Amino acid sequence: MPFDVAPQSACKARCFICPSASACLIHGVAHDELQRWSAGVDSQVSLATAGKALFEAGQHATAIYTVRAGCLKSFTVDEDGNERVRGFHLPGDFIGLDALGSDAYPSTVVAVVPSQVCRMPIAQVHRLMARNPALMLRLLDRTSRELAQALTLAGDYTAEQRLAAFLLSMQQRLGAPSAAVKLPMTRRDIANYLRLATETVCRVLTRFEKQGRIRSDSKTVQVVNDRALRALAQPVGTPLACAA
Secondary structure: OOOOOOHHHEEOOOHHHOOOHHHOOOOOOOHHHHHHHHHHOOEEEEEOOOOOEEEOOOOEOOEEEEEEEOOEEEEEEOOOOOEEEEEEEOOOOEEOHHHOOOOEOOOEEEEOOOEEEEEEEHHHHHHHHHHOHHHHHHHHHHHHHHHHHHHHHOOOOOHHHHHHHHHHHHHHHHOOOOOOEEOOOOHHHHHHHHOOOHHHHHHHHHHHHHOOOEEEEOOEEEEOOHHHHHHHHOOOOOOOOOOO
């Protein structure tokens, strides 16, 4: 059963001690503004199991969320029942920005792994943005990146180019340049998101490994030849793993 806030699993967020503060919208803002933002976050919601829904497409939009820990995915379902992954949301990412101009969430969001999110009512977001133009600009920047991502997926790129861009972006968001990162999502979800067949993603990953560009073990991937992957991903231009 989807929910907007689950009282039994919600507690007051504390932005000052959040482990994902450095990736959040409010990173680096003045102390007074951080206090206002923290006061506006009305709860911290736990999604204790993979597959747990935060909200469903068409549900009345009452809040936006920031990922505190874990990973969530947003998706829609077409008339034939096929799932279409719209994005992956990692610590510091916002969820629900695409509902600020409407009354309903356009997609369903579920936990990929056990996760935590911070909830802020939309009315409170509007008040904070009106009070602080700098935060408004940061929010617009996040929104513009989401639009750029959508346009990138619509581009005519090869499977190799799409997957190279995805891996580089995930490496940047999940770990240091030389570190091995554990991808929380399945190969099937990655393929769905990149608009590729699952077999194609597996085949390209195997090819990258044989070419010495990556090392992989189950869900763990380490970029070995950063320069080669960047050259391959260059035409894509926008990191494919971003989601506001």
